[in-house]
Amino acid sequence: MRVAILSPTRQPLMGITPNPPREWIKERKAKVVNNDLGRFTVNLVCESSGSQTQAIAMGIDQGNHETIIGVQSVYSTLMKFSVRKLQLMLPYTRRDCNWNFPTQPALYPCQMSGFKMSGGKLSSVFYE
Incomplete structure (x- = not known):
């Protein structure tokens, strides 16, 4: 300090x-x-023996989750701030979550079981 x-x-x-x-x-x-x-x-209150100042540098490092701001002199770090970025939390239902991770590459929609292509549109066999 x-x-x-x-x-x-x-x-x-x-x-x-x-x-x-x-x-x-x-x-x-x-x-x-x-x-x-x-x-x-x-x-x-009284005059100092010298009036030297030292050069400082300020840097900003922007990451994905936080931004770090630092002020540094030649000899030491004077200040360091870390600011977290807010993440957008959207409401979702349980069926939106994919709890099972896929073990094979993703298929095209026409290759999925239970779906078929009709006239260029994806439609479900179960809901026609």
Whole structure:
């Protein structure tokens, strides 16, 4: 977990592990700031020794069942989100389910037992 750091001029600085900001708050070198993201953020009261930032990269991997969004710096993964895609569930009856898996290749409709071709249309022998 990383803590966001703001300079006295409210410019974002490089994120850091939680222990140094705790010490800065105890020594009154920094104060806690509320933000819209709900992320723990520390604002420095005195000027920092440097104002370096680091480059980050964001990637999106779209799969069949979920989408993964990652934010990574050179040294560590900063954030990783996994979003599941909704599957369309259609109502079905028990006769729609094929509980027995076929052991032979599928047949054409005219080759199925109980069915016949009549005038280019598939019709059942049982329901004529």
